[in-house]
Amino acid sequence: MNAITITNLSKKYGGFTAVDNLNLTIEQGELFALLGINGAGKTTTIKMLSCLIKPTSGNAVLLGDSVREHPQAVKEKINISPQETAVAANLSVIENLELTAGIYGQDIKTAKEMTEEMVSQFGLDGVRNKKAKQLSGGMQRRLSIAMALISNPQVLFLDEPTLGLDVLARRELWASIQALKGKVTIVLTTHYLEEVEALSDRIGIMANGKLAAVGTVAELTEQTGTNKLEDAFVVLSGGAV
Amino acid sequence: MRIILFAKRNIKEILRDPINLFFGLGFPLILLVLLSVINASIPPEANNPMFSIENLAPGLAMFGTAFMALFTGMLVSKDRTSSFLMRLFASPMTSFDFILGYTLPMLVMSLAQAAITLLASCIAGLELTGNLLLAILVTMLTSLLFVGFGLLFGSLLNDKAVGGICGALLTNVAGWLSGVFIPIDLIGGAFKKAAEILPFYHSVQAIKATLDGNFVEILPHLIIVLGYTIVIFILAIIVFHRRMSGDKA
Ligand SMILES: Nc1ncnc2c1ncn2[C@@H]1O[C@H](COP(=O)(O)OP(=O)(O)O)[C@@H](O)[C@H]1O
Ligand SMILES: [Mg+2]
Numbered sequence: 001m002n003a004i005t006i007t008n009l010s011k012k013y014g015g016f017t018a019v020d021n022l023n024l025t026i027e028q029g030e031l032f033a034l035l036g037i038n039g040a041g042k043t044t045t046i047k048m049l050s051c052l053i054k055p056t057s058g059n060a061v062l063l064g065d066s067v068r069e070h071p072q073a074v075k076e077k078i079n080i081s082p083q084e085t086a087v088a089a090n091l092s093v094i095e096n097l098e099l100t101a102g103i104y105g106q107d108i109k110t111a112k113e114m115t116e117e118m119v120s121q122f123g124l125d126g127v128r129n130k131k132a133k134q135l136s137g138g139m140q141r142r143l144s145i146a147m148a149l150i151s152n153p154q155v156l157f158l159d160e161p162t163l164g165l166d167v168l169a170r171r172e173l174w175a176s177i178q179a180l181k182g183k184v185t186i187v188l189t190t191h192y193l194e195e196v197e198a199l200s201d202r203i204g205i206m207a208n209g210k211l212a213a214v215g216t217v218a219e220l221t222e223q224t225g226t227n228k229l230e231d232a233f234v235v236l237s238g239g240a241v
Numbered sequence: 242m243r244i245i246l247f248a249k250r251n252i253k254e255i256l257r258d259p260i261n262l263f264f265g266l267g268f269p270l271i272l273l274v275l276l277s278v279i280n281a282s283i284p285p286e287a288n289n290p291m292f293s294i295e296n297l298a299p300g301l302a303m304f305g306t307a308f309m310a311l312f313t314g315m316l317v318s319k320d321r322t323s324s325f326l327m328r329l330f331a332s333p334m335t336s337f338d339f340i341l342g343y344t345l346p347m348l349v350m351s352l353a354q355a356a357i358t359l360l361a362s363c364i365a366g367l368e369l370t371g372n373l374l375l376a377i378l379v380t381m382l383t384s385l386l387f388v389g390f391g392l393l394f395g396s397l398l399n400d401k402a403v404g405g406i407c408g409a410l411l412t413n414v415a416g417w418l419s420g421v422f423i424p425i426d427l428i429g430g431a432f433k434k435a436a437e438i439l440p441f442y443h444s445v446q447a448i449k450a451t452l453d454g455n456f457v458e459i460l461p462h463l464i465i466v467l468g469y470t471i472v473i474f475i476l477a478i479i480v481f482h483r484r485m486s487g488d489k490a
Contacts, residue, residue: 050331053487071486075333086324088250090257095250102246103332147328 003028003155003185004049008058011044018044020209021058026202028063029182033196034189036206037237042189043083045206046157049187050080062155079104079153083160083189085144089133093124093143096132097150104151118146121176137164145173149180156180158188162195174198193230203229205236212236243334247342255312255346265312265350269305269358273297277365291424298362299448300421302376303441305354306384307415309347313391314403317343321484322399336482340474344388351384352377359452367452376451379459383444383466387411389473396480415441440469 004026011019019041026032034042047053049060051071059066065073087096097118101111119125122142127135132143141164148156158177162170177199180186190196196203197217205212205220213220213236217229224232255261280292290296320326329339355377363369390411394403416422418432419441425433436442443462450458 047487051487052327052331072333072335075331078331080328080331082324082327084324086328088254088325089323090254091250095253099246099250100328100332103243103329103334105242105333144328 001028002026003030004060004062004187006049006058006060009045009048009055009060010057011041011048011053012056017209019048022211024204024211024214026185026187028185030201031177031181031186031188031199033200033203034187034206035191035193035196035203035233036189037191040206040237041209042206043159044209046080046159046187046189050078050157051075052080076105077154078157079148079151080157081145081148081159081161083163085137085140085164087132087140087143087147090131092131093119093128093135096143096147100147101150106151114150114152118150121149122146123172138166138169141165142169142173145176149176153184155185155187158186160189160191162190162192170195193233197229205233207237212238243338244341244345247329247334247338248345251316251343252346252349254316255350261312264308265305266354266357268308269301269354270361272304273301273358273361273365276301289424291420291427294362294366295452296449297365297421298359298367299376299445299452300419301362302355302358302380302448303383303419303444304412304416304421305358306351306380306387307412307441308387309351309384310387310390310394310407310411311404312350313343313347313388314395314398314407315391315400317392317395317481318398318400318403321396330485330487336478336485339485340392340478340481343392344385347384347388347391348381351381351388355380355384370454372452372454376448379448379451379463382463383447386440386444386466386470386473387415389470389477392477393473393480396477396484414439418442419445421445440466 002025006022006024009019009022010017022045034045036042048055049062049067051067051074055068059068062074063077067074088099091099094115097115098111101114106114119128124143124146127139132140135143145161148158162173165173177186188199202214202216203220204214213223215223220232221227221229224235226232226235276292276297277294283289283292359373359376391407394406398406418436418439420436425436425442443465447459447462447466450462
């Protein structure tokens, strides 16, 4: 079954088209990577899918509910780790996690259990009572992602999740994401090719607001007559190999 | 449930900033001491009761709550530009949850502030009666006006502009055009007219009537204040909802 069905989805800012007539389906349990250079339209796409901005035209249906007609129903099923770290600065790590869990409807007991799970999964135990604003950038990012996972979403949006993480933290996050594969539908944006190769089932390459190509690594290299994802990406983003 | 969780977060956010505590709870007390001293030095022949404690207490109770506009506005505005609120906008929280979640902590603050200001006024000579409890509640009710202003401007403007409008402009208008600092009845004319059109003077009168046990006079003043409050809240909800649903990102 499809988790996400996107039809003719567009977003215009004045005369500028940030996302141009997107058509795409993503299956349940799939990890789909949106790959593209800065300004390609990845974040704008994620924002429309997570009901943060309204599409100028077109629609997207998530697990049976349209972002246009039933954003409230969509919001119950999704969670997002925004591109910029999104934590409550004056709350502690624990408070941030428990608040998020509660907002998604977990009772106090479940919220506390889930918080402990996230704290250990993301290595936050040493800073559990520190205010978020006192954490390093990398730690804040981990917290931000843990807050996206704590609600057990059916669809998870990760907008550049490894931005600002060091190599080790990045690998740990990859492992966490891999552990979710098959259970949760994940849409991840990135401009790191090795991240895409390590994690994704399928890839959508975005350039200038358009979806230039969709497929597995093998399909994309075949389609472009190249050997590596990097070369396929350059060709599809409009560059020369 | 969501409302309570969000309200708790907001109250933590406000109370973890000591400047808020100072303006919220301490500032009306400083004014109380200052103006009481001035009152003591006004010779009785002058026959000017404007800073007498019966007038001062309701005025300062109202004036203190004017800072709720600043607190609310700053919080909403700062939240709005943070990715944290973006995360909450993508969550199942409704605009109703947000508005109530921002408003409830302010009501608690107003309640505490009014209690402190009015009880301190009793030390300064105000008669301690059962009406004082009621006056605390009336003050809390009139503080909704300022919470509404904060919600509205916080949804519209950045935090610097909110500081200017809610912090400087609104507190001054509320202070001068309510008769807390100047005798409006003595000045009369256009000044008095303006004060009577605006809600701030009526807030003070409603609180004063309650303290005086002059119950029939409460409602006419309160209705004017609540009328303004309802209109401002409706505007705030509309603007906030638009921001939230990404009509204007
Ligand atoms: N609110 C906005 N107003 C005007 N232009 C915007 C707005 N948001 C994004 N854009 C533009 O849309 C394009 C796509 O942005 P974005 O989706 O953030 O790209 P990406 O996430 O792929 O880096 C960029 O050119 C950006 O400047
Ligand atoms: Mg982006």
